[in-house]
Amino acid sequence: MATTEFQRARSADAKQQREQTILDAATRLGARAGIRTVTLTEIAAEVGMHKSALLRYFETREQIFLRLTATGWREWGGALVPALQEQTDSSPAAVARAIADSLVARPMFCDLLAQAPLNLERNVSLESVREFKLVTLEEVDAIGAELTRLLGLSEQQRVDVIATATSMAGALWQMATPGPEVEALYRSDPRLGHAIVEVGPRLTRVLTALLGGLSSH
Amino acid sequence: MATTEFQRARSADAKQQREQTILDAATRLGARAGIRTVTLTEIAAEVGMHKSALLRYFETREQIFLRLTATGWREWGGALVPALQEQTDSSPAAVARAIADSLVARPMFCDLLAQAPLNLERNVSLESVREFKLVTLEEVDAIGAELTRLLGLSEQQRVDVIATATSMAGALWQMATPGPEVEALYRSDPRLGHAIVEVGPRLTRVLTALLGGLSSH
Numbered sequence: 001m002a003t004t005e006f007q008r009a010r011s012a013d014a015k016q017q018r019e020q021t022i023l024d025a026a027t028r029l030g031a032r033a034g035i036r037t038v039t040l041t042e043i044a045a046e047v048g049m050h051k052s053a054l055l056r057y058f059e060t061r062e063q064i065f066l067r068l069t070a071t072g073w074r075e076w077g078g079a080l081v082p083a084l085q086e087q088t089d090s091s092p093a094a095v096a097r098a099i100a101d102s103l104v105a106r107p108m109f110c111d112l113l114a115q116a117p118l119n120l121e122r123n124v125s126l127e128s129v130r131e132f133k134l135v136t137l138e139e140v141d142a143i144g145a146e147l148t149r150l151l152g153l154s155e156q157q158r159v160d161v162i163a164t165a166t167s168m169a170g171a172l173w174q175m176a177t178p179g180p181e182v183e184a185l186y187r188s189d190p191r192l193g194h195a196i197v198e199v200g201p202r203l204t205r206v207l208t209a210l211l212g213g214l215s216s217h
Numbered sequence: 218m219a220t221t222e223f224q225r226a227r228s229a230d231a232k233q234q235r236e237q238t239i240l241d242a243a244t245r246l247g248a249r250a251g252i253r254t255v256t257l258t259e260i261a262a263e264v265g266m267h268k269s270a271l272l273r274y275f276e277t278r279e280q281i282f283l284r285l286t287a288t289g290w291r292e293w294g295g296a297l298v299p300a301l302q303e304q305t306d307s308s309p310a311a312v313a314r315a316i317a318d319s320l321v322a323r324p325m326f327c328d329l330l331a332q333a334p335l336n337l338e339r340n341v342s343l344e345s346v347r348e349f350k351l352v353t354l355e356e357v358d359a360i361g362a363e364l365t366r367l368l369g370l371s372e373q374q375r376v377d378v379i380a381t382a383t384s385m386a387g388a389l390w391q392m393a394t395p396g397p398e399v400e401a402l403y404r405s406d407p408r409l410g411h412a413i414v415e416v417g418p419r420l421t422r423v424l425t426a427l428l429g430g431l432s433s434h
Contacts, residue, residue, distance in 0.1 A: 036335070036336075092430070114331075114334075114335060115335070117392045119253075121395055122253075122396060126398060126399065129395075129399050130402060133403075134409075137409070137411055140411070160426075163414075164381070164423050167384060171334065171384035171385075171387065171388060172380075174334040178346075182343065182346050185343050185346060186350075189347060192350050192354070194354055194357070194376060195354070202377060202380065206377055209431045210423065210426050212429075213428070213429035213431075214426045214430075216430070
């Protein structure tokens with residue numbers, strides 16, 4: 001009995017290690033050129049295993065990236081909550097800057113934030129969606145509690161703010177990284193100057209105005 | 218010479234008619250189940266032409282949907298600008314409601330708004346991207362002028378507002394339509410209540426606070 005339990009633990013541990021190796025490979029590939037182009041075959045090649053073997057650990061490429069999105073939420077919340085706790089300036093501008101800075105510092109998370117509702121949540125099992133949503137809701141609660149403490153936001157208001165911050169970070173990041181050729185086009189045609197997007201400054205301005213508008217009522 | 222010009226005009230006209238038939242077919246298919254799943258083969262089948270023949274009119278499926286996104290911008294601007302011109306109540310809440318209502322009334326445009334920077338702009342020629350961007354910038358100018366008139370927004374502020382409105386409409390629409398199975402999951406698990414998104418109310422609240430924050434400074 002003791003031996004069986006030990007073996008089961010060892011095998012669960014080995015499975016988890018293998019999963020982590022796969023997630024790390026997907027992270028490296030995604031960071032290189034954006035996650036849109038990364039295929040399951042490439043991830044398997046990066047890990048050095050057959051695609052069929054990889055499919056024993058993950059259902060689809062989307063499940064791999066949805067797991068990375070969940071990790072991204074945990075890391076984002078894990079950085080932003082203490083940053084907000086230490087915040088001495090509770091003006092909308094200061095809080096907005098803390099939120100925007102924490103997102104801009106995580107480009108692959110921004111990429112994943114835009115991909116999740118469009119692509120990642122749509123090609124995985126319901127159990128994977130549930131697991132992912134529970135992680136995000138936990139982080140929304142933790143970040144939201146700080147927003148209420150700093151700016152007196154209601155529960156609905158804080159959920160609106162976090163949805164805006166994450167949706168805008170995702171959308172602006174996609175607009176800001178259209179690929180080298182399109183970026184060259186934007187810079188060469190003076191009529192297209194407005195198409196060049198700077199994620200950090202715009203996200204900070206939008207969140208500053210949003211928090212200002214919410215906390216003034 | 219006159220004959221050649223006549224033939225050229227007739228052929229240009231026929232080409233445009235054929236293009237419109239293809240765009241209409243893509244619209245019907247996209248409206249049915251979201252544009253993500255619509256393939257070039259399905260569009261060709263809906264029109265009743267061979268895929269190879271269809272490729273004489275459009276480069277890729279993305280070019281078809283990018284053209285529909287441009288049409289969506291023109292129609293949205295064409296409805297919102299007069300609505301804002303007739304607006305007698307220039308409070309942030311009333312302006313926000315007009316913007317949100319005009320977007321929520323266009324579900325396929327919301328779908329396209331989220332798809333454009335992620336997928337549609339990435340699989341077309343530079344000329345198609347330029348054409349598309351020029352249409353959006355024209356509409357941004359026209360809508361923006363009304364926002365300045367109503368709320369005294371600066372050029373940067375009005376561009377920020379329109380970027381927020383369109384990005385949030387796209388992102389929220391994707392979150393609100395996760396497919397029937399995931400929606401059933403959200404409704405069956407009480408912990409996931411927050412994952413249910415209502416586009417109109419949230420978009421109106423966010424834009425109201427954003428416009429309030431911008432116009433109070």
